[in-house]
Amino acid sequence: MTETDEKAGPPVTLVEPIDMSKLNRDFRREIQSMPDGDELSACFACSTCTAACPIANQWKYKPHQLIRMILLGMREEVLTSREIWECLTCFQCQERCPQNVRVTDILFDCKNLAAEEGHVPENILGLAKELLEKGQLYVVTADWEREDLDLEPEVPGLSTDEFKSILKGTRTGRLVGGDQ
Amino acid sequence: MPTYNLYMGCSVPANYPNYEAATLKVAEALGMELIYMEGVGCCGSPNLRAIDYFGWLLVNARTLAIGEKTGHDIVTPCNGCFGSLKDVLYHLKHDEEDMKKVNQELEKFGLELKGTVRVRHVIEAMYTDIGIEEIEKKVTRPLDGVRIAIHYGCHLLRPADVTEVTPDIFDELLRVTGATVVEYPLWKQCCGATVLPVNEPLAVRLARDKLKSIKDAGAEFIMVVCPACGNQLDLQQFGIKDTYGEEYNLPVLFYPQILALAMGMSEDDVGLSMNRVPADPILDHLTG
Numbered sequence: 001m002t003e004t005d006e007k008a009g010p011p012v013t014l015v016e017p018i019d020m021s022k023l024n025r026d027f028r029r030e031i032q033s034m035p036d037g038d039e040l041s042a043c044f045a046c047s048t049c050t051a052a053c054p055i056a057n058q059w060k061y062k063p064h065q066l067i068r069m070i071l072l073g074m075r076e077e078v079l080t081s082r083e084i085w086e087c088l089t090c091f092q093c094q095e096r097c098p099q100n101v102r103v104t105d106i107l108f109d110c111k112n113l114a115a116e117e118g119h120v121p122e123n124i125l126g127l128a129k130e131l132l133e134k135g136q137l138y139v140v141t142a143d144w145e146r147e148d149l150d151l152e153p154e155v156p157g158l159s160t161d162e163f164k165s166i167l168k169g170t171r172t173g174r175l176v177g178g179d180q
Numbered sequence: 181m182p183t184y185n186l187y188m189g190c191s192v193p194a195n196y197p198n199y200e201a202a203t204l205k206v207a208e209a210l211g212m213e214l215i216y217m218e219g220v221g222c223c224g225s226p227n228l229r230a231i232d233y234f235g236w237l238l239v240n241a242r243t244l245a246i247g248e249k250t251g252h253d254i255v256t257p258c259n260g261c262f263g264s265l266k267d268v269l270y271h272l273k274h275d276e277e278d279m280k281k282v283n284q285e286l287e288k289f290g291l292e293l294k295g296t297v298r299v300r301h302v303i304e305a306m307y308t309d310i311g312i313e314e315i316e317k318k319v320t321r322p323l324d325g326v327r328i329a330i331h332y333g334c335h336l337l338r339p340a341d342v343t344e345v346t347p348d349i350f351d352e353l354l355r356v357t358g359a360t361v362v363e364y365p366l367w368k369q370c371c372g373a374t375v376l377p378v379n380e381p382l383a384v385r386l387a388r389d390k391l392k393s394i395k396d397a398g399a400e401f402i403m404v405v406c407p408a409c410g411n412q413l414d415l416q417q418f419g420i421k422d423t424y425g426e427e428y429n430l431p432v433l434f435y436p437q438i439l440a441l442a443m444g445m446s447e448d449d450v451g452l453s454m455n456r457v458p459a460d461p462i463l464d465h466l467t468g
Contacts, residue, residue, distance in 0.1 A: 035233065035271055035278070054369050055382065085378050088386075089226050090370035091338035104339070111230040120231055123377040127227045136222035138194035146193070149201035149451050155193040156216035162289060163221035163239050170235030172228070 023073035030113070031070050036105030043067045049093035049103045059083045063093050063103055070106070079114040085121050115171060129176040132167050135160025182309050185247040185254045186214040186302070189261040190222045191407040198451025199407060202436035203257050203302060205449055209318055209440075210310045214255065214302070220246055223264035226335075226374060234281075240268035241282045241293050248297035255302040257436075259406035263335030263343070265299040270342045301336060303405050303435055307349045315356050320444045322358030326465040328438070329362040329399035330354060331390065331413060333406040334370050353435065354403055357442040358467070364397035366390050373412040384423055387416040391428045401462060402432045410434060414456045431459035441466060 031037040047064035056062045061069065061083050069078050078084065084107050093103040114120065120128075130137060136158075140146065143153035168177055192200050207214050220243045229236045244265060247254040256262050272279045273295045283292055300308075306315065332347050340346075351361045372386030391413065394402060404410040414432040421427055437450040441462065452459050 035275065054386065055375075058382065082378075085230075086375055086382065088334070088370045088372070088374050090334040090374075092334075092368065092370075095338050095340060102339075108226075108229055108233070112233045115231040121378050124227055124231060127225075127377060128231055131222065131224060131228060136190035137225055137227075138190040140194045145451075145454065146197045146200075149197050151193075151197055151201055151204075155188055157218045157220060158188075158193075159219040160221045162219070162242060163224075166238045166242070166285070167224075167228075167232065167235045170238065171232040172235050175231060 018072065018074070024075040025073050027073045027075040027078075028071050030075075031106060031109055034106075034109040034112070036102040036109055039099060039101045040067070040106060041071065042099040043071065043101050044099060046098065048096050048098060049101075052092040052096045054090065054092065055086065055088060059086070066110075067101060067103060067106070070110070078110055079117065080119050082121075084110045084114065085124065112171075115175065118175075120175065125176055128172050132164060132172055132177055135163045181211050181213050182305075183213040183215065183252050184302075184305065185217045185250055185252050187217050187220060187243060187247070187254050187256040187261055187265070189256060189258040189407075191260065191411075192257055195411060196407045196434065196454070198437065198454040199257060199410070199434040202434060202440045202450040205445060206436040206440050206443070207302070207306070209443055210306060210315065212305065212310065215252075217243070217246055217254070223261040225260050225264065227377070229264070229267075236264070237268055237271070237278065237282055238285055240264050241272060242286060242289060242291060244269055244297050244299070245286055245289075245291040245293040247299075248293060249291070253298040253300055253305065255300050255305050257302045257405070257434075258408070259301070259333040259335040260408055262299065262301050266342050266344075269295065269297070269299055301345060301405065303353065304345055304349060307353055312352055312356055315353070315439070319357060319439075319442045321466045321468045322442055323438075323462075324465045324467050325358065325360045326401065326462070327362045327399050328354060328359045328401045328403050328433075329364050329394040329397060330367070330403045331371060331394075331409055332367070333404065333409045336405065337368075350403075350405065350435070354438070357438050359438065362394070362397050362399040364393045364399065366393035369393075371409045371412040372416075373408040376412075381423075383412070384416055384419050387412050388420045388424055388426070391417065391420065391430055392426070395428050395430060399430065401459070402430050403435055403438060404432055405435050417457055429457065431455060431457045431461060433459055433462060438462070
């Protein structure tokens, strides 16, 4: 072997060591107490979820890493991540998990925790506002199109008042109902 | 005659009344009585589930309770509504505590949910309750073997323990119209609609990959059973033309539109002119 002039630099650190003092040990129990967290600790980090995810290559934190981070207690990183909001909710990860971890459902739980602490993307808040004010995501505007098809111009049976009154009293109302 | 609670949701009537009309007309021809549910609203979509789990449980539990009272199954043409209602019912049937909490709130509306109601996609009900043989008898103007790819939609198929639907029934339903079902590699992949609010370029990319996979497999049309998937795959073809310079020209049809045409109904009956990528070439494939 010939010696080279330049010495190789130090090996690239793949992952910065985790600062143990910043871990929140209760995070895993918090998620486990939520609707879909029962099987969380069964994760053995095989990363099948990541292999199944159509957009994992776009993400800094892959699905299996997010589950690991929950187990480790990296609460802030998970709840402020953009990944939880970009999840397509296509359930491919959850469907293929050999340990029956409800990965997609758990990301929904994370979004709820994030929402409780005010970390919600602006466009999602906009949709929440629409839901609260109009009682539905889409409102019929082109009723002539409906009539052309022999449909009632207004959707039969539709009532939005109960929907609005329910959401006024839940987290949606707290998040976007301030000016009402 | 089987009778159903029809939960139409908000997207179909506002964005795709052609899907609504075709569903009603096909159901009538098949002898299914669909009755619009009285006093119901939106399912809230996965966006509501993301920010307000309990609110999402409540609005959907209310719809379920209204349906349960009539003793008939709830059917819907929207995968989003289907997913929300199925998911909420599944959760409440497995969580006594939440069921109790939800019922305390439902009492204010004079309602109670026991969990006996069934939620189904309206097209699955056509398959299971009417049956392929009966449907075949109504096909008077079959398609000529034209190649159609099916996009099932995520919330129709997954999670399977919740949705209780398998994709093969949709293949059979399409075949009975005389069409050929085209298999393609990305058949399970998401259309990208759900990520639109937070990352539009990613949503466009997902639709593009899906369309490319379908086109490469030699399909001439796409069949969908969900307004959100339909919107994404149909409308996004114009965005893809701008962003990727690629033209797919793949008309997107809702299943009841295809079946209605094969049953001899007219293009006006199914609002074919409302499909964004012109879908009328399907007419050239009708025989008889």
